[in-house]
Amino acid sequence: MEVSYFPGCSLHGMAAEYDESLQAVCETLDITLRELADWNCCGASSAHFLDDELAVRLSARNLTIADREGRELLIPCAACFQRLKHADKELRKDAARWVGQPYRGKTAIYHVNEFFDRPEHLDAIRRKVVRPLRGLAGVAYYGCLSQRPAKVTDSQAPENPTSMDRLMRAVGMEVRPWSYKTDCCGASLPLTRPDVVRRLSGKLFEAAEEAGAECLVTDCPMCQSNLDTQQADIKAEQGKQYNLPVFYITELMALAFGHGRVDRWWKRHFVSPTALLQSKGLWGNDHA
C-alpha cells in the first residue's frame, strides 16, 4: 500500500533514527511512504504560542497537498500530528478562510501507534517477527500530543491508550503496567527551563523503574529527546542514576524484524541500549 508521509522537521534532524527505522519497518511490511511534496514546518508549539492564525496556516498548506494526493497521511511526530489534526478540523469548518480553495477533507491522518495497531498491520507485524524481543521489559510512554485533546486527535482512549502496548507485545516484549503513559515530559522547555524538564522526566524514570521497566518506548521525537538527553543532568541535580534507554517503537520493530543496520541508530542515543540488549541476547557479534 501507498501512504502519504509527513516526516516533520525533527525526523529530518534530531530524530533521524526515527525516520530511518520507520522507513525500515515500512519496507518490511510492504508499505510505500510517499513524502508529501515540498512540505513545510507545522509551526510546532511555537506558532500557536505566539500566533494562532499563523499556526493554522502553516499546517493547512500541508493538508491541501495531502488532500490533492488523496492517500492516507502518516505523521510520526506527535506534535506535527496534533497540529495537522487541529488544522484539519479548522479547514473542514471553513476552508475558504484558511486556504481559499475547496478542501475535500477525506484524508485519514494517523500517528505511528494508531497506524500500526490496525488489525491488518498488527497481523503482518506478528508474521514478520524473526527475533522476538523476549525478556525485554519496558513501559509504553505515549506523551501528550498524539492523544490530547481527543476532540482534536480523535483518540479513543486518551487517558489510557493501549495501541503501543499491543505493538510491543506483538514484537515479543514484556509490557509493564504503569500510570504515567500520558504524563508530560516537559515538551518544548529543555532549552529555556531545563530544571522543569528534569523534574518532570525524573518523575517518569522513577515510575518506570518502580514498574520494573528496563527501558521506555515512545513514538514522539520530543519525548524521546527530553527523556534520553536529561539522565546525566538528573544525576548531577537529584543524585539519582538512571540508565534507561528510550527507544522509538519503530527501532524495536526493526530489531525484531531482523533488520541488519539497527546499530547505527543506537549510536545516536545518549543512553546506549547496547548493554541492555546484549544482556538479553538480543544484540551481539552475529548482528553487527
Next chain:
Amino acid sequence: MPDESTISEKAPISPEATFLAEVQQRSGETVSRCYQCRKCTNGCPLVFAMDVMPNQVMRMIQMGMRDELLRSTTIWLCASCQTCTARCPNDIDIAHVMDALRQMSREAGVAAEQKIVRFHEAVLDSIRRYGRMFELGMVGHYKLATLDLFGGAKIGIEMVKKGKLKFLPGGIRAKREVREMFERDQGE
C-alpha cells in the same frame, strides 16, 4: 467579620471590565463558564513551577485582573500538554486560553519568562527563513538573543558529536508561500 486593617493592607483588586470579553473574543473560549472545580489544577503537571494555578487563571480572567495575569510566569510555563483542556467539564480549551494570554502578554511587553519568548521567536524565525525548522541555526539565534551561551552546552556538544544536529538548513522550494503567511499575519 474580617479584620478591616488586614484587608486594607492587601493589594487592592482593580478589575477591568473588558478583560473577560477580550480574552473570550481572542480565544473563542467561554471562560465565564468556569465554576472552579479545579480539575485543571489537579491534573496540571507544571503547577510546582507556576505562580498562579490554572483554576486561578480562569477566575482572574473573570475578575478582570489583566496586569497580574499577563505578568505571571504561569502562562509561559504552561507546556500545552492539553491535560486541562481534555478534562474541563465545561469544555473550555484552557490550553488555548493560555495561548491567547501569552500573545496578549507579549504584545503588552510584560512577558515574565523572556527566555521562553525568545525561544519561540527563534523557532518562528527559522520557519520564516527556510520553511522548515533548522535546529542548529535556531539554537544559535536563541543563544544570541538571550546571551545564555553556555546553558545546556554539554548536551549540545554531545548532540553534534552524535550527528543529531545538521549543519546546513534544508529549506523548501515554496519559501515565498510560507513567508507570505507571516506577512499576512502582520498586516492584520
